[in-house]
Amino acid sequence: MSKRTYDSLRSARWFAPDDLRSFGHRSRIMQMGYAPQDWEGRPIIAILNTWSDINPCHSHFKQRVEDVKRGIFQAGGFPIELPAISLSENFVKPTTMLYRNMLAMEAEELLRSHPVDGAVLMGGCDKTTPGLLMGAISAGLPCIYLPAGPMLRGNWQGKILGSGSDAWKYWDERRAGKISKTEWIGVEGGIARSAGTCMTMGTASTMTAIAESIGMALPGASSIPAVDANHIRMAAECGRRIVDMVWEDLTPARILSRDSFLNAIAVAMAMGCSTNAVIHLIAMSRRAGCEVTLDDFDAASRKVPVIANVRPSGDTYLMEDFYYAGGLPGLMSRLGEHLQGNTMTVTGHSLAENIKDAQVYNDDVIRPMDNPLYPEGALAVLRGNLAPAGCVIKPSACAPQFLQHTGPALVFDDYPSMKAAVDDENLDVTPGHIMILRNAGPLGGPGMPEWGMLPIPVKLIKQGVRDMLRLSDARMSGTSYGACILHVAPESYVGGNLALVRTGDMITVDVPARRIHLEISDDELAARKANWTPPESRFERGYGWMFSQHILQADAGCDFDFLETSFGAPNKEPSIY
Incomplete structure (x- = not known):
């Protein structure tokens, strides 16, 4: 694969010319303490960081962004951190889904409007994965997804707790009068005890696995626990790899195909995925111009069994167990004919090459195909x-x-x-x-x-x-x-x-x-x-009004109609004059 030259990079348009406009760009970056040696001849890498003070899933991102920067510097790039809306699932009302497309728009425009050549996308909490990827796919620059990783398993009175799943379970017992207020406070304090996303096979773990299975994350990255030292190393590797991806011009368009998304559907079915996978994966595929539909999900569900014994489909294990049992590469190594191995990935190698040495270390956590948890797919x-x-x-x-x-x-x-x-x-x-x-x-x-x-x-x-x-x-x-x-x-x-x-x-x-x-x-x-009478409009102004005018239905992925690939020609590069 031939390497690009510095003059061909987007950022060079801002910094390389000997003119007054570029003088302004250079002088302002020097105002922040940087010297020409920091950016000259180097790709500039955006780090889209969805950290916030009210997103527990991403509370470790304040440190992880420094690990990403370390990797970018090591590989000869120049990192710039760009904050993006955090979309904390627990706290944003009425729902983070109202704002997934806002994040997608923000990600696309952050990448388009700044002097950057590639991007590391830091997400994990449910809507951040599809939002960041949808925006980055539309922007078209080389990018790599960094998953937040699941939190550690919960614990209460010697029982292993899984976030979400056990909240519903024990809340029913509380409503039935079988758990006291004091015991309930113990559940509250024990069910979520580290940084990271839900450690069940919820939407967060489903979507980060989908990011990996379509080729947009490093092999094995999606299930590393958030506070494991392997997660720190993975973050630095994302920084190193994105620099090489820029020189290789390895864009989403060169990675993603319809087979990539069909692979993701097969993986989702085998994992016992969240139902939210349907909406997000359809939306992502339509952004990439490689549409999958509900029919593709149903066809896969008839063929691919559930082999990940992880709650809520399973009864015992959590994402920490899944990772140490072999993680997503281990699971994919068992799917055989259900995967198209020739699809490209961010490594520059095919999916088949990435998983050729993958192993499963616990046959009860990741079941063999002839001993599935459920004989058909999850959905x-x-x-x-x-x-x-x-x-x-x-x-x-x-x-x-x-x-x-x-x-x-x-x-x-x-x-x-x-x-x-x-x-x-x-x-x-x-x-x-x-x-x-x-x-x-x-x-x-x-x-x-x-x-x-x-x-x-x-x-x-x-x-x-x-x-x-x-x-x-x-x-x-x-x-x-x-x-x-x-x-x-x-x-x-x-x-x-x-x-x-x-x-x-x-x-x-x-x-x-x-x-x-x-x-x-x-x-x-x-x-x-x-005789049906339409209800009153939910919004009369602002983002909500725009949402109401342009949102698609669930079977089409709930994207905005004007953001889909089929809506019109791609936006042109911004003028720097």
Whole structure:
């Protein structure tokens, strides 16, 4: 691979010419204490850092950015840190999904507008991975993704805790009166005890693994625990590698293909992935001009079994165990014909070359293909008159009796009324009901919040019920479990058929047949549609208004229509005059 010359770098346009404008650039960078030796002849590398004081998943990034800089300097580059919106999953309301596309826009414009030749993307908390990658793909510069890594396993009274999954589990016990307030405080203090993302196979671990499987992260990087010394070394290696990628002109366009994204789908299925993988991976693929669809997910789910025995699909292990069992390279080494090994990666080598020496060290954590945790993939796509454009369920994490079920609907139009109802011990509900939450999709939420794991009514909790069918146009946390049907498209807020369901209507769910059906006639459905009244707009100004005008539905990845590759020609390089 031929090496680029310094004069061909983007940053040279800012700093190399002998003119007044470049004088201004050079004098201002010298104002910050740098000398010409710091940048002359060197690639300038942006480090997009999503650290903030209120993002516990990224609390170690303050130090890791220094490790990245060390690697960049070692390889002969010049690092500049550019802060980007942090999107802390726990604290941002109504949902970080409302702002994923804002991060994507920010990442793209940060890279386009600054004198940089390549980028290290520092993320991990759920929406930061797709947001950074979507923006970087659109910007088109060489880039490498640095995953935050999972936190250490939780602990309470000698029990291993998994973030999210055990929060839901023990909250049900608390609601049932089986855990005291003092014990609950112990769970709170023990479930998250280090920097890093959720250590279950939630959205964060799913998406960082997807970043690795499409070739945009170093081999094995996605599952290194955040506070492990290997994570520090990986951060420095990201800095070294991005400098070489700039000289090689190894851009996302040269790495990503449709096969890259199909590989990611296969890996996601084998991992017992978060349902959020569907929306983010579709959006990323459309940015790259290599579109995958719900049909690709469903096809993979029929062929690829779940072999990662990690909560919430598994019962025992967490991401720390997954990493020491061989991590993602180990898992991919077992997928065989389900992967296209010739896809390119940030290493400059193919996926097959990257994993050729990978091993699995614990066959119970990463199962052999002939002894899977679940015989089909983690997700299934259902269609029918309730979801003409599709909806998603995670059958590997729900009670098997709900894979084929017909029951009456119990409908809620908003989250507050649903929350109040489930705490009412006189609620008219049985385990056979199908709870419905609507107006919680991309526009209705707004932003499609993680409300899809509707709480089991306390009346049923006290009877020992721990799962039932729940249906919504919302998302749910990747750490969640249960018989939750999500991402119904089109959403109810725009007049999708979910808006027409009435309490007491019978609904049939048949996961093996990939079918979901409201048991009323087409004439009745049409009559209800004719009488449907659109709700009031959620926003009248600002970012929310722009979001409302341009957000796509869940089956299309919830990107803004004007950011997709198909919308128009790529933006030109900025003028520096």
